[in-house]
Amino acid sequence: MPPKSSSAGKERLIDDEEEPLQAVILADSFNKRFKPLTTSKPRCLLPICNAPLLDWTFESLSLAGVHEIFVICRSHADLVRAAIRESKWSKPSSGLKIVPILTAKETFSPGDAMRDIYTRGLITTDFILVNGDLVSNVRIDEVVKVHRERRKTNKDAIMTMVVKESGAKHRTRSRGDSAVFALDAESHECLHYEPVTGYPPKSQVRIPREIFAEHPEVEIRNDLIDCSIDVCSVEVPSLFQDNFDWLDLRRDFVLGVLTSDLLMKNIHCYIAKEGYAARVKDTKSYDSISKDILARWTFPLVPDDNHPGGHSYEHLRGNRYIAKDNTVILSRTCKIGNNTLIGSFTQVFDNAQVTASVIGQRCKIGMNTVIRNSYIFDGTTIGANCVIENSIIGSKVQIKDKTRVQKGCLVADEVVLGPEAKLRPFERVSKRRDADDAEEGEEGEDSGDESEAEGDDEEEGGDDEEDASDDEDEVESDSELEEAEANQAAIGATLGADTNAIAWPLQSGEQEDSDADEMETFNNQRLMRIGDDASDLDLTDPGSITSSEVDSDSDSEDGFMISGARRASSSATSLPLTTPSTELLVPPLASAAEKEFQSEVMQSLERAFAEGHSVDNAAVELKTLRMSTNVPLRRVREAVIAGIVEQIPIVEGNPAQQRKEIASVVDRWGELIDKIGGVDAVETVSILQTHCATSERMPLFGQILAAMYQNDIVEEDDIREWHKLPASKGEGLKSGTLQENMQKCWTIGSRMIQQFDEQEESEESEEESED
Amino acid sequence: MGILPEIQNVANQRIVEVLVSKLRRRQLVGSRQTAIETVLVLRQVVAKARFSNIEQLIQIIKAVGRRLVQAQPKGVYPSPVYSFPVHSIGLLNASAFVSLPYPEHTVGNTVRKVLHHVREEYHAVSRAGPSTQTQKSSFLISKFVSQGQPRKQTLAAPKSEARTTSLRENDPDDPDSFAKGLKPVLMEAIQDVLDELETVYDNVSKSARDHIHSDEIVLTIGHSKTVESFLKAAAHYRNYTVIVAESAPSFGGHEMARSLSSAGISTFLVPDSSIYALMSRVNKCILGAHAILANGGMFAITGSLLAVSAAQAHSTPVVVCAGQFKLTPLWNLYHEYGALDFADPSSVLGFEEGSLVDKVDVVNPYFDYVGPELINVYITNDGDHPPSSVYRLIKESYDDEDHEL
CATH class of the missing domain: 1.25.40.180 (Serine Threonine Protein Phosphatase 5, Tetratricopeptide repeat)
Known part of the structure; x- marks a missing residue:
């Protein structure tokens, strides 16, 4: 063997092995915005552009040269584990070591998961923390390099968050759940983090005055997408252990670290100039990320080039992707519009129209059916003369002739609808439980049955509580489901003669829990729903009122010390926001x-x-x-x-x-x-x-x-x-x-x-x- | 002997897999670099492979090649018969349904080239046969005799012995003997491919001064390494001016202009839009190619078609510089202008233009297709050729049975 090649090969291997890079994937969403699609499988196994989200995440990580991945799963852990076992990533040639870890049922938040990581002692070095619903082509290894370099000089820099410039109104930037970052212009240290909710609109951000005193130049940015890719140091899980009340990675952890001057830790941001990264947080971002993939923003992670599911697609003009294995049958008279992906073995019959949609494998689209802006998972059959718009249809669903599925509907796996069913906008439908599989347990959903009569304008929504998750404990879910079942007669939706489905109760914003988390209020959730333009919500920007002393009155009545000096140096400066946001x-x-x-x-x-x-x-x-x-x-x-x-x-x-x-x-x-x-x-x-x-x-x-x-x-x-x-x-x-x-x-x-x-x-x- | 599992095994080797994922993720840039990496992988594979006849070896190489080419999902369709079960698609015309080539054709080309060399060596050895022991046989066999001895053998070992063992295929006693005997020759053959790749720029540039004359104005577009070294080589003998079109949106032209001007060539950098206006003053267009197709057309960086059409209008000669590893046994039958490998829209429309992203569809093709009638000559590392004789070159470089890996 010529010596040159072997030595070159060895060098490369040594380079790779130099610093084994660990990553942690939180494979549970800890909320239930995808109900009822997530009744039978976890969110990370939902397909986006016909590949499970988890595969996209693995691809993103292996792009970064990660060697060891821990997948923290909670709900449907066996499914996740099976999916990992069967995926191409667990083959030895992939160079990845994937360890699924089952965490306790009591893990209700990312914070709990982090504590679990700490107790298990999995992490030995700097690691990458991502969610199981990440789609990214950002060079995370660059971020890790920057992070490690910074750690050499500053031991207190415990975390680097990856953010992406997007402009305030990008489709992928969630209107309901975003944030304002105050960054040091030079070091990109994150000085302040302010979570922003879309409703009620936020008009002010309070930034501690010390920041301006200590940093000569501060950038306050409301145009960043938080990619939820964090490069963390070893001490991050231990910080969670010390602060047992931290739940959310951002609103508790980041805010906690930044506002505490006892910890004396810094968090930095990495503004990704190149590449794409986003999280499928909700149905709205599912929609926009699918569109981004089809529009090739994620290049080279696009269906025709590097499809994580291993399918091969042919890319045609107008961003149409058709499976390449010669199994797709398109009728002579059907119309395939722009930005569409069609999986293998799918048939589209005469005069059907498919536009800006993703069709899974082995689907059938009947004659004269119109599908727009919808996502249809594998094995679904849609009859003739149907209309499906802005909806997500699960796998193995049968939709019979002349059914209308209007904007924002979610149809769970194996549902049968129609014929002539007519779903109201934002209807959520799942399969009725048979006596024998009752204990399979379709999970809970906060139900409010009063709202059915309120007509189509008052839409339902997931009034999810903080601790609610993809997998509710059986007792609760059963009671809720029974309630839903009992109310079927009252629900106006006609699901058709042959249906096996029940409609989940619609819900309105009226009967909110007053103490529900701001992020999870109904109106805010509406901003995260597919197909909901929320045009009836008052989200207008209250204008750019710049006032530097808005709040000085609020704390001057506290007795003890009333002073003028206080006023002058009152602790915050208010800044107007350019996007709809909430008063805080x-x-x-x-x-x-x-x-x-x-x-x-x-x-x-x-x-x-x-x-x-x-x-x-x-x-x-x-x-x-x-x-x-x-x-x-x-x-x-x-x-x-x-x-x-x-x-x-x-x-x-x-x-x-x-x-x-x-x-x-x-x-x-x-x-x-x-x-x-x-x-x-x-x-x-x-x-x-x-x-x-x-x-x-x-x-x-x-x-x-x-x-x-x-x-x-x-x-x-x-x-x-x-x-x-x-x-x-x-x-x-x-x-x-x-x-x-x-x-x-x-x-x-x-x-x-x-x-x-x-x-x-x-x-x-x-x-x-x-x- | 389970040859199939063996092939499977080889195709899934770690080293192959690493290259595959590099290709998928577009972490390898530049055709030449890709070609070199491919040869290195093939050399490793051949070095490790176990085979007892030539067919098995070819199977192994083909399997690896197939794996590598499949890593590039835009497969190569060498056959002009386009078979796709799509009966019809509304909103589209037939031209949209072309078989689209993958950007890095060089991988397939290199595999084919290696196969060609392997066969050549094998035929040379077997034709020589055990009986012809003198050195009067073909050039290649002489090389084998003089340099290709297995390293482990002592110098004292008689040559005839080595020869006979090396040629016995399917030897039941020692299945590895064939491989052992042939491997050194194969390594030699692969090394030839590698050498050719490593000297490709120099060889292309050899004739530079015959093509560029003093006080000429030359137009080029984008950043092609081959063209860069060609122009620099000419600058040793001639004093001339280069106009570089910047080639949006990759702006490779900027890098090119920097490099040329630092080499002391008088350089102008112009936007793509002014190519036509300037063409009347240009004496020659010198372009790089991404892949040269069998019909004499080529895929080249976006903007090339613009430059070449302008040149056509002004009857300016168009010269294409490319290594022979870019010869691809592929026809572009349906597509008129683009190569339909589309990159991400971000270089055209920034991701930060949030509100526009939803409303605008961006088309950002990597390459243009330039037809053979628009090109005057190809300058390769093995002489100058008109587009009409490219098919001949392909016939010589590759074996017909390898067109489909």
């Missing part, structure tokens, strides 16, 4: 928590003072308190300074004694101010000022400041800087005692600075005289 002011819950926090802090400080705790212990106590209530650092500082100031006894008429008291208190407790989790001396001074201005210890301001200066809690420069702030002068306050007091404090400060200047001068003159 501070929920009343948050201010309640803040109040509670303040009283707790006072108590714990009092205890500390009274019982003479060490400074460290007191600091730990404050930190824990802050963690549990999640208030900004400034509140803690305010509380501590107030506590310390109030601790100083007032001695009338004895300035020397008074000074001694002050010194002793500041000596003992001053350190605490800098131990609560961040040092900001300028803020300390202004808080001290505002507190003194409202307190009876107003006259002590100068002395306390001096004592702090003595104890190195504040430096000369800090005092100068504070002095320069317009707020310190009491500007922007209504005139009154408060403003007067602020002014007084400021004058004291001026005097001090004067002293500093004199000192300097004298020092200088001394030096000069020495010369």
